[in-house]
Amino acid sequence: EQDVSDYRRTLAIRVSGIDVPKPIKLFQDCGFEAPLMSAIAKQGYEKPTPIQCQALPIVLSGRDIIGIAKTGSGKTAAFVLPMIVHIMDQPELGKEEGPIGVICAPTRELAHQIYLEAKKFSKPYNIKVSAVYGGASKHEQFKELKAGCEIVVATPGRLIDLLKMKALRMVRATYLVLDEADRMFDLGFEPQVRSIVGQIRPDRQTLLFSATMPYKVERLAREILTDPIRVTVGEVG
Numbered sequence: 001e002q003d004v005s006d007y008r009r010t011l012a013i014r015v016s017g018i019d020v021p022k023p024i025k026l027f028q029d030c031g032f033e034a035p036l037m038s039a040i041a042k043q044g045y046e047k048p049t050p051i052q053c054q055a056l057p058i059v060l061s062g063r064d065i066i067g068i069a070k071t072g073s074g075k076t077a078a079f080v081l082p083m084i085v086h087i088m089d090q091p092e093l094g095k096e097e098g099p100i101g102v103i104c105a106p107t108r109e110l111a112h113q114i115y116l117e118a119k120k121f122s123k124p125y126n127i128k129v130s131a132v133y134g135g136a137s138k139h140e141q142f143k144e145l146k147a148g149c150e151i152v153v154a155t156p157g158r159l160i161d162l163l164k165m166k167a168l169r170m171v172r173a174t175y176l177v178l179d180e181a182d183r184m185f186d187l188g189f190e191p192q193v194r195s196i197v198g199q200i201r202p203d204r205q206t207l208l209f210s211a212t213m214p215y216k217v218e219r220l221a222r223e224i225l226t227d228p229i230r231v232t233v234g235e236v237g
């Protein structure tokens with residue numbers, strides 16, 4: 001039996017910022033093309049989760065976002081789906097110019113999960129996804145990045161190494177996601193994250209997701225996001 005107060009607590013949603021786009025109720029409200037809608041249906045996603053209802057229209061409108069929600073709330077699709085749209089909107093420059101979407105995650109397990117989700121939704125398109133993280137061959141990852149991609153999912157340390165080795169360029173990177181920012185900081189990746197952000201053009205769109213907002217993460221968000229909208233789902237932050 002579910003406690004009513006518990007139920008309310010799970011659904012508590014707070015949104016702050018200027019000119020906040022209206023939340024959506026259905027994936028059909030997002031204006032996604034048929035191939036993307038099919039990919040969503042194929043995943044068995046019938047309707048968007050609460051964080052997706054709020055975040056999808058915000059991110060699709062090109063705004064920066066701070067998304068605060070606990071694990072399992074569907075944050076990955078909230079940044080992967082708009083990333084596919086963002087990439088398809090870009091002029092064809094060529095894979096050798098480097099990724100358009102850059103996603104940083106704290107661990108290789110998380111990076112791999114995000115990679116799988118990004119692959120599912122990019123399947124209908126000519127979008128190449130690469131994942132780079134520690135504990136796997138740097139040489140292989142170097143070769144893969146050299147061959148080019150539209151999306152790179154990375155742990156911060158390995159991405160820095162590969163940037164130093166000139167495995168990739170950041171000239172067309174315009175969509176940056178910092179996922180589980182609090183955990184990246186807990187693991188001591190703040191300098192690496194800052195270095196990566198510093199190598200991506202300032203007119204990018206930036207998305208920051210975190211389960212909690214400790215002072216250090218708050219400070220980074222203030223420095224690297226432009227007029228962000230903050231969405232908090234549940235009793236967090």
Ligand code: ADP
Nearest residue numbers: 045046047048049070071072073074075076077
């Ligand atoms: P988070 O990043 O917030 O921890 P995930 O993005 O990993 O959450 O999603 C948690 C689970 O929910 C995954 O198994 C994912 O496939 C599933 N999921 C995401 N969005 C939906 C949706 N709209 N409908 C049903 N399941 C979903």
Ligand code: MG
Nearest residue numbers: 072075076179
């Ligand atoms: Mg996640």
